[in-house]
Amino acid sequence: MTQKYDAIIIGAGHNGLVCAFYLARAGLKVRIVERRDIVGGAAVTEEFHPGFRNSVASYTVSLLQPKVIDDMGLVDHGYKVVERPISNFLPQEDGGYLKLGGGLERTQAEFRKFSSHDADVLPEYYDALEGVADVLRNLALKSPPNLGDGIKTLIDGALQGRNLAKLSLSRKRDVLELFTKSARNFLDSWFDSEAVKAAFGFDAVVGNYASPDTPGSAYVLLHHVFGEVNGKKGAWGHCIGGMGTITQIMAKVCRNAGVQISLEAPVSRVLVNGGKVAGVRLESGEEIVAPRVIANVGPKILYERMFHEGDIAPEFLRRIKGFKAGSGTFRMNVALSELPRFTCLPAPGEHHQSGIIIAPTLDYMDRAFLDAKSDGWSKQPIVEMLIPSTVDDSLAPDGQHVASLFCQQFAPELPDGRDWDLEEDKAADTIIDTVEAHAPGFRASILGQQILSPQGLERKLGLAGGDIMHGNMSLDQLWSARPILGNGSYRGPLKGLYMCGAGTHPGGGVTGAPGHNCAHEVMADQSLWTRLRRGS
Template sequence: MTKRYDALIIGGGHNGLVCAFYLARSGLKVRILERRGVVGGAAVTEEFHPGFRNSVASYTVSLLQPKVIADMKLAEHGYRVIERPISNFLPQENGRYLKLGGGLERTQAEFRRFSPHDADILPAYYDALEGVAEVLRDLALKSPPNAGDGWRGLIDAALQGRRVAGLPIEAQRDVLDLFTKSARTLLDGWFESEAVKAAFGFDAVVGNYASPDTPGSAYVLLHHVFGEVNGKKGAWGHSVGGMGQITRIMAEVCRGLGVEISLESPVEQVLVDGGKVAGIRLESGEEIAAPRVIANVGPKLLYGKMVAASDLSPDFARRMKGFKAGSGTFRMNVALSELPRFTCLPEPGEHHRSGIIIAPTLDYMDRAFLDAKTHGWSRKPIVEMLIPSTIDDSLAPPGQHVASLFCQQFAPELPGGRDWDDEEDKAADTIIDTVEAQAPGFRASILGRQILSPKGLERKFGLVGGDIMHGNLTLDQMWSARPVLGHGSYRGPIRGLYMCGAGTHPGGGVTGAPGHNCAHEVIADGTRMKRFRI
């Protein structure tokens, strides 16, 4: 080993870049080692058809932490997000449609077409959801209390728990509901219209290979609403230039602080000497020394392939083997000659600039999951379509468009020993058929397509099981137990090994929170001021 660094980061995704920024700003010598030939991890923009570019995996913005945006001065380097005029547009099976968002009064007017009761109770629902979302926002940039840390862990738990304990009893009940109930049980307690329940229930199956009837799915719904865009809480938007523009800017900021970013540098193994991290070995055989290695890859990949079994305790190895990953996600991009014309609302409009959700009821979502468990993918899958070229003309030729198709209920592993490489085109055709049923002529408008099955997502981005969250967001894999109890504070089971990816608190999405929090712990471990904040 010849070169030496203070910290090596495995993976150049957004959390790795955020972590590198804070470490370099504190004076550490940092090097990022990225397997692919482009920085950004799953937040990248690529040309997938001549003249057509789009975000490849992650595709929309809300959860990126305002503190990270401000600290990295992203806006000064060209970061720009355009908010959706309405949140979502849901075609219904009876030829009707529902629009969600655009302000409370407007959403109430939409709901009133389906249920006066649902329109009237909507403000109370929003207040309940926002009350719990505020707790999540408060905890997102705090390291969870770590089990096994003695008094320090108890103090941290008390301090963070005080936020919940101080809530009115009604809000505490909301917390319990959202962390334990199924999305259907939660929504049945508020609303009566199936269309309205679907509008909110969709968030419960995003990146979640489960039914809306699955206990705990209500939390996944909550996880998707604690973000903000341009200061507006709960809003979603499009990053001009695609998601790759965000990570391109982050890399530029990091390099400006002296961070070294090595592309096409896949890590083979974390090197351990005397129970402490010694560095890493690349697949090329090159070894690089550092007293700290920070993994921006999922726990399944890190402990299943990059850390020798002999360096892990049998109990830890067993628990990591049982760590649940696999989000049931199938990702497509399509190049279009024209905008889709939906039977229920055919002319161009604001609905083309929103999230277009093909999942009209919770029953539809439940059947999609059960179908996928039996057949490998749903014959009527859940589809979210975004058409970012309606507001970003850098993505497609004039008069033409790109669409992101984010699809749910595709088994991470196909039953019967089938291989996704042999089946992905059939699954993609099923997705196109599903859109075609709502927008006749959609298939004929497709000029080219990019397909990523769960296996394709794993191969391209290292997302084990195609899991966009790096691990299921279930109660046993959250907060102090993410990825496993005793290692919830971003520290691995080997001295000098840290984790900064979505497999740690607060979970998936382009948040930057794990990278921020991990950097805090690395810096704190190197100082006597353990409460130092970055």
């Protein structure tokens, strides 16, 4: 018997759950179909070695929208985030180190070890970034103006451009530079020290298969600073229980609101009838009927794999094929018998509760990208290590630890037709060697590990090219042009087709913003259709 719903959502990642919540709260009958046996998408916590659990892919909290947290009542259901005492810790090639965060004065004191000028200019730099970040925060929960919507495009563009227009000339210059310059060019205009520039420049290559010299990479730097933790702007933290706690709570809230969630229910095809979506067919053969299909999968997977030939216009498909995806990301989770002892700071301390960044200079980051382009992966990768068990004892046995290794740069597709499944162990050894060079004994402390190459990330989590952002965060793929100009307001090219994932505005990260915004566009269309049907 065919089941009918008001909306079907493909994928139970966090954005799909957020979207489902708002639609169900508005009275729609919603069903989520998820191909895996667990909700959460890339935000899941799993046991990867006996007794050791960790966030498998997404691994830290900052960008989740406060409105989403409040509307879904996540805190009431156990959502708790512990803020990092300092943001990042960067061992240096000369045996020193730099700590970033913990307050302006502490960071200035750290910077003075490298450059008095950089310490003095830091408040002005923070003000510049914060001024632009505020504009992004205001846009995050707004649908971009959609080219082709006539007068509505002009009105939406004018309304959303007001905050930008109000900026001082100096801030408008900052906006222009951040959206067009490379991270290196932007940081060179502010700082002298290579260590200081690396401390900020790391954010420009997170989930970005690019060099810090790539034009536009300064925007990615900015994208990672417009979040907050517990009301503190720009802070980062750890969710107790791992990232999967967030999505498990979201799923509970959705079910309480009447959402039906089906696991192990992979979609084979989106059904189309007369130029409109009609539902989905699962790989099991089951067909689920609904006038709205909302995709929480990336644009490339949706349009290149989930429609019959002829359902999507050739010109649209051509542009989707040109949509850039592949973040150069390699993820590892490791079970440790003890904390790593860094040569520059061996004793346990607050640095073990921060982001540990092995990428001491922008030149190091550039070489990592060039290596990946020519050979497939970096000889000395960019590594961010987090050890969440230092603040969350639910993740590992007493006295032992788990660490996540978020690593760049690793080619989404290896040169010469090589297969990631055959190469991933070698790449993992390179990563461990890189950490070992700064923390002797690290390799010997590893009790077990989980390895996810770009291919592994795609296979396990449905991320095309292993892209944690569902598509590059470049100027040509942002705001109204995410994923395609003319389809930037969460609506696909077929009536009743919507997109709610990170391949839409404002992009990647555990934000909930695409899910929130898409739901409101669905409800706006529902309201319009209801009025037209009633003749009012």
